[in-house]
Amino acid sequence: MGNIIKWLLIGLGGLLGLIVIALVAVLLLVDPNDYRDRIEAAVEQETGRSLTIEGDLSLSIFPWLALELGRTTLADAEGFHDAPFLEVDQVDVGVQLVPLLLRRELVTRTVVLDGLTVRLMVDEQGRGNWEDLLPEEADPEPAPMPDEPRAPRDLGETLANVGGLDIRNARLSWEDRQSALRLQVDPFNLDLDAVRIDDPMQLQMDWVLTGDDLPRVAGELSSAITVDGTLSHLALDGLRLEVTASGDDLPADGIAASLRGNPRVDLDAQALDWPDLVLETLGLRAELALQGRQTDTGPEAEGRLQVATFNLRELIARLELDAPDTADPDVLTRVGLSGDLRWADEVLHLTGLDWRLDDTTLNGEISMHDFAGPGARFDLAVDEIDLDRYLPEPAETANGPGEPGPAGAGEIELPLELLRGLDLAGDFRVGRLKVAGLRMSDIHARLHTDNGLIRLDPTSAALYDGRYEGRLQLDARPDIPQYAVRAQLEGIDFDPLITDLTGDESLLLGRGNLVLDVTTRGNNMDALTATLNGNGRFRVTDGAIRGINLAKTLRDAQDRLRGRSPEDTDEPRRTDFSELTGSFVINNGVVRNDDLSAQSPLLRVTGNGQANLPDETIDYRLRTSVVGTLKGQDGQPREELRGLTIPLRFRGDLYDPSISVDIAEALRGEQLERIEREVERGRERLREDVEDRLRGLFD
Template sequence: MKPVLRIAAGLTVLVLVVLAALAAYLSLFFDANDYRERLSALVAERTGRQLTLSGELKLSVFPWLGFELGAAELGNAKGFSDRPFAALTAAEARVKLLPLLRQEVAIDRVVLKGLQLSLERRADGTTNWADLTGAPKDERPDRAGPGEGAGQAPAGLVVGGVDIQDAVVRWDDAVNDTRHALSDVDLTIGAVVPGQPFDIDLGASFSTNAPAMQGRFSMRGSATVDMAEKRYSLLGLRGALKANGEGVPGGAVDAALMADVAADLAQGTLSIKGLSLKAYELSLTGALEGTGLPEAMVLKGPVALDGFNPREVLARLKIEAPRTANPERLKRAALKGMLTLTPTRIALDDLAASLDDSKLTGRVEVADLSRRALRFELSLDALDADSYLPPAAANGAAPAPSAAGASKAPSAAAPGPAEGLRELDAVGRFQVGTLKLNGLQLSAIDVGLKAAGGRLDVTTKGALYGGGLDSRVRVDARPKTPQLDMSGGVRDVQIGPLLRDLTAKPERLSGRAQLAFDLTGAGLDAPSLKRTLSGTTTLTVLDGALKGVNIAQLLREAQARLTGKAADSASGPSQTDFSDLKATLRHGGGLVRNDDLLMRSPLLRVGGAGAADLVRETIDYRIDAAVVGTLTGQGGKSLDKLHGVTVPVLVSGSFAEPKYALDVEALLAQAAKGAVKEQVETVREKAKDRLKEELKKGLGGLLR
């Protein structure tokens, strides 16, 4: 054993003597500056580029193998800009020689001053560094296999520090017509020792034309690198970003980031604690734990978007906040939940969000990021949707759209709703405790949605004024013109309170309503649906009353005028009671036709027939009211003189301004059959105006 030790010691001494002698020789007789021209010529021969060394060269061998370089410049490749490919004002780097024999790397502080790097790509895809990469990849020798030692990482790496000052990096891409630049780059890294923390401080200005923006970012913290154990950390991370330009949302941003980051690649774990990101009056906080790094990464942890004012955020983004009927809306919001991130999905569980007085809970997930497959289960406690709608105009009507907005047609190139539905992949459920919409009060709303392969299916259930709502809407967007299918209806709805809330006026109709519809159409816009809607809608109102008009009293007055007697004074409420009202609406060809309107009461029968043109928004309808008995009707007096006489009312005009007219000729023709011909001419003018006004006032409410 002793002879072996003596030989090893002797070889070590011999190596040291040789290195010392080499170092002495180089320091006394070797001057690297004597080889400037030869080095430049070699670079030109190998690359075709000009290397200019205008600064002094210094070499050292022992105990440090290193160099110091003054100003230097490497020319650009042919066919590119006149800027040098790379240039610097000074550089310095040294590595200890003896540790290299033990496969250990001990680097002294690395210094780069005034570095300038110009990266370019021409329109044909050629880059200005392609000639520096050597042989094509498929011609390079294979890497050494396992156990052969080639390419193995050093046993240890120690760096005394890195100091980069005033660096500039440019990237000009003619393929995409983009230009990016980093300037005033300053990077300072403390001594890097495996497993020991070191400080890092980075700052740089940037500019880009796509998107157009410029600004400066900075980052600092305490890092730890242990490549042998595959452990890395960056604690006390503090980042800042200030940018402005057309490409920045809102034109300017001032953001700050804080976090403690640690990764153990041997265990495949990642930890992000104390996360805080602030920008645009928003503050996001959280903590994430990761597993399965790097191939099957899963990040999970709580995140929260602290309370903020949405109007202030929109103002910072230079987005005009929508005008709301309640100006105090859109002023309070917050969000928190359990975030899960993987390379293929993102989910937010235990969601708890709020907007003003409404609270939302549940979960949202993009189950497949490549397909944007949305899954959700959400519940909203209460929402006053009317308070978020635009305020009404001074006359109480909704504000009309501007002329520019009304006349502007959608762009032919802009994607329509059909394209969006064809790409939509969503399955979910949305529940609302109470909802106010257009004055209507709904509760226990349950909406189910399923969209896939160009098909959309939406089911809606809920409670509505003592009754229930149940509907289903299907859209097939696969054809060029989407197909629409709607079915369902309402049951046992108290129509009086519903109309009162909907119109904000005393109701003109009361009773229990049943509505059922089964409709189909083509297209998703209103004009297309008006033209193509087909199917049937049935309406039934039981135990109701037509308020504001007493048809029985009107008929008594008509009877009195026909007989030349004074009418009895009205008694009882100003309404017409009925046991049931039924109607079937048939849709097709842009029209809605009804031929079977029937309202029955112990005294009266009211029928109707006609049509409405949905495209032109016009009405052509006739209502017939008749006394069906001689019994004493509503209000007390007999109507035997009008028994069998039908009072016809013609409805015409537009949806916005319907017109009502009494068909006096038909009325008098029937009256003449009752042996009152001698009074026809007298009654004609008197009855015409009186009955027309009264029936217009009463029946108008029903038709509306």
């Protein structure tokens, strides 16, 4: 037995000695550069492309069987680049010799690729210059029968001996001649630790991406990667992606963004769990708890999004953009967002939405099925908002504030192409709203869009102790947009409404109704005014008209007709009425009314005329009849005014008309009245004379 062991040891030692002698002989007698031509010929025969090894080949054997390759190039496919498809300055690959000889186990050291360059191209026919290097697709093997057990595969045992990967100073170019897109990544560096199953491996990457008419994007990625033995579960701990973009159209300091978290990937279930995704850029911080999976119908995901409150004005300043001109400089300083999201069947659902803008909160849900259109369905509610804070201050024209500006002012530039692509439908509600000075509450509107036809139908609101019901429509399909408004106001208090709308004291007091049905079209205020058409009617009760005291005006007119000086009194310039009614027709901006009627205990007023909105002129006549007794300054009744009709004429500037008494008509009216009175007196005298004569005959 001892002799057997002895001879075995002697044999093993001899074998090892022979191996050592053989390895030394290979190193001394074999020059790998002698095989350069054979290697190049074999590659060309296999791929059809020429391989050129310009640098030296270096071979080492113990303890690593290693090959170092100098500068090497692989030609591009015919019809693509003249430059090589692939270039590399240095390649270093090595495997441990002893595990390879004794256990047939492949243990590699870090693979080093230095100066790697890859040029990818898609030609005009859509053919890629890498396609001829891919193996031909073989016919798929039939799936095993259910009772046929599959051979277990544990790739982890194989990859556990991989020593890592080190790519230095790499360059990657991409050219798509179909879309004229050119991109380049230069440099690209990657450093991956030796593979360790169930233990973290450190990954470091950095790159710079450039392209025609694109910003320069520099990025860094780091993470500790853990995989299990079956490569079915992947954990990325401390994942951090830093990206900086710079270019002519970006701020001088560029735009930096950071993405981090600890995602988990289940490759077998095709699922992602990322509970702590954090994105930071330009002072914004967004947090997302995300879960995703691949299903038979496509990818699905769900999560919770929260954007911390930020200052939108500061964000605009960082982007070196002009902040919007707002009446209140303190708006757009507090913006935040939170909500639940879900992606399924190519539709993004946002539910539990809580959007904050300064003092306003929006809640509800949105489902977006088209981001290009865009297309969405929604149900949203706003608690309160003062839009006047977000609108520019009213411009002062050359004629002064509130006065008409030059022709062509008020240009309206609508994004017609965007409006034509909208596919929106939904409801929104507003608790309280202020816009253009008007105050409304309990607003509800339903929005529909159809290839540029945009409707708010129906719409309703409570305002000024009354109600509004109506429909608004914008037709953006033609080159010149068209508008339509149908509105019905009931029980409205006109005094505060007109005061809030104009900013001046209202000329009309009272409560009433208004029905309006108008259309118009145009790209500026002048065109909208000139093409305004439609009709309406109104009724106001228990009201008054400020700015004119018809009773005093009648007394003054009667005094002038009689050659007397008008009384000097401090009576208020106001005319009360119990009811004011009328209707109007609008034809190309000219508003015509022929049936104005106002009634009070003392007066009856009728009127007719027109207001030319494009020319901003008015020509209107009021006829005021006294049905009661007017008292003068001395308190004495003026019975002579009873039954008198005084015509008033409003003409000239629409916003500051001159008011005059139509003397000619008044005189004609008074003369007719005198003639009628004289005729009546003559009839009375004739009747009395006839009666006297008849009595004399019978007596």
